[in-house]
Amino acid sequence: MQTNTATTMTRHTPNGPARAFLCVLLAFGLFASLNLYAQEAAPAEGAAAEATQHTMIDRFIEGGWVMYPITACSIALVWLTVDLWMRTGLKKMAPPAQVAQVQDLFRAGDYVGAYQFCKGNPSAFSNTTRVALSFLGDGHDATEGALFSELNKANASIQTRINYLSVIGVCTPMIGLTGTVTGMMSAFSTLKTSGAGDPAKLSGAIGEVLIATASGLFIAVPAFMFFYFLRNRLQVSMSDLQEICTALFRKMPYGHLKDAHVGEEEFYAAIPNWVAGEAAPAA
Numbered sequence: 001m002q003t004n005t006a007t008t009m010t011r012h013t014p015n016g017p018a019r020a021f022l023c024v025l026l027a028f029g030l031f032a033s034l035n036l037y038a039q040e041a042a043p044a045e046g047a048a049a050e051a052t053q054h055t056m057i058d059r060f061i062e063g064g065w066v067m068y069p070i071t072a073c074s075i076a077l078v079w080l081t082v083d084l085w086m087r088t089g090l091k092k093m094a095p096p097a098q099v100a101q102v103q104d105l106f107r108a109g110d111y112v113g114a115y116q117f118c119k120g121n122p123s124a125f126s127n128t129t130r131v132a133l134s135f136l137g138d139g140h141d142a143t144e145g146a147l148f149s150e151l152n153k154a155n156a157s158i159q160t161r162i163n164y165l166s167v168i169g170v171c172t173p174m175i176g177l178t179g180t181v182t183g184m185m186s187a188f189s190t191l192k193t194s195g196a197g198d199p200a201k202l203s204g205a206i207g208e209v210l211i212a213t214a215s216g217l218f219i220a221v222p223a224f225m226f227f228y229f230l231r232n233r234l235q236v237s238m239s240d241l242q243e244i245c246t247a248l249f250r251k252m253p254y255g256h257l258k259d260a261h262v263g264e265e266e267f268y269a270a271i272p273n274w275v276a277g278e279a280a281p282a283a
Contacts, residue, residue, distance in 0.1 A: 015100075018022075030216055039246065040051070064179050064180055064182065064183065064211075064212060065182075066175050066176060066179030066182075066212045066214060066215070066216075067179075070172055070175055070176065070212075070215045070216060070219060073168050073171065073172050073175070073219050074219050076164070076168060077165065077168050077219060077222065077223050077226070080161065080164055080168075080226075081165070081226045081230070083161070084158070084161055084162055084165075084226075084230045085233075086228055087158055087161070088158060088162075088233045088234045088237050089233075089237065090236075090240050090241065091218045091238045091259050093123060093124040093125060093154070093237055093238075093241050093272055094123065094124065094125035094240070094244055095123055095125070095242050098117075098118075098121055098123060098125055098126055099125060099244060101117060101246065102114050102117065102118065102125075102126070102129055103248065105117065106248055111136065111257075111262050112262055113135070114129070114133060115130055115262050115263055115264075118130035118133070122265070123240060124154040124241060125245065126243065127150060128147060128151055128154065128245050129243070129245060129248065130263070131146050131147070131149075131150040132144075132146050132147040132150070132245070132249060133262045133263060134146070134262060134263030134265050136252070136254070136257045136260055136262050137257055137258060137259045137260040137261055137262065139258070140252070140254050141255055143249060143252070143254075144249070147245055147246070147249065148242075149249065151238065151241065151242055151245065154238070154241075155234070155238050158234055159231070159234065162227060162230050162231050162234065163227075165223050165224075165226050165227035165230070166223070166224070166227045168219065168220070168223040169219075169220045169221075169223035169224040169225040169227060170220075172215075172216040172217075172219040172223070173216040173217055173220045174216070174221045175212075175216055176212045176213045176214070176215055176216020176217065176257075177212075177213065178212075179209070179211075179212025179213070179215075179216075180209045180212055180213045183209035183212060184209055210219065
């Protein structure tokens with residue numbers, strides 16, 4: 001009796017905490033990308049002094065050219081964090097509907113149907129199961145080796161993306177430091193040409209120094225926080241995925257599957273041509 005391998009995949013909506021987390025990240029991205037360092041300037045002493053207020057655009061302009069790459073890094077930080085949060089979840093890596101369907105096919109001994117189902121529903125779980133099924137005819141060791149090799153491949157693919165958060169965390173302070181150096185050069189140039197008699201130009205150069213440095217640190221700190229958090233989340237999910245996959249093949253009847261070809265991969269190995277040529281005349 002062959003089980004039906006078709007199944008309807010439903011889209012899982014994120015739960016309350018996940019939605020709240022994503023909303024916080026999006027709000028942070030908007031905050032970081034626009035560099036909201038606006039502060040109200042203290043009113044000057046005296047009755048005739050007027051209170052001035054710097055907008056975020058003014059702060060962005062004061063930061064100099066380094067604000068553009070820092071803004072790009074902040075957008076990349078938000079995009080990577082949201083994307084990796086979804087990728088590293090166990091429900092994304094091993095959807096419960098896929099796991100239940102493959103388990104039913106394994107119980108029925110329909111390994112060809114399980115292979116076809118995994119091929120049509122790609123995920124970390126289905127890809128690992130599909131590759132392991134294609135090695136069933138080669139025995140326990142080959143199947144187990146293929147399973148762990150595919151798990152390592154899935155882990156490396158996501159870990160590479162997570163490492164980009166570390167790159168952002170390292171590069172943004174350096175970009176801010178570059179703005180600091182250029183700002184200090186501008187400040188000393190102002191002192192050289194006009195001395196201390198033009199405080200407006202001098203304060204503008206010093207403002208570029210402070211804003212550039214603060215912007216780089218403002219992006220670097222959460223980048224490192226999300227890097228370690230998502231790396232640990234991936235390790236937990238990969239451990240659970242490995243347990244699910246190894247449980248499927250724990251009691252596999254390899255004796256009945258010897259030399260069976262479950263998958264659709266093409267084999268390129270054959271008898272050496274010189275052996276085949278020697279055997280032909282004897283026949």
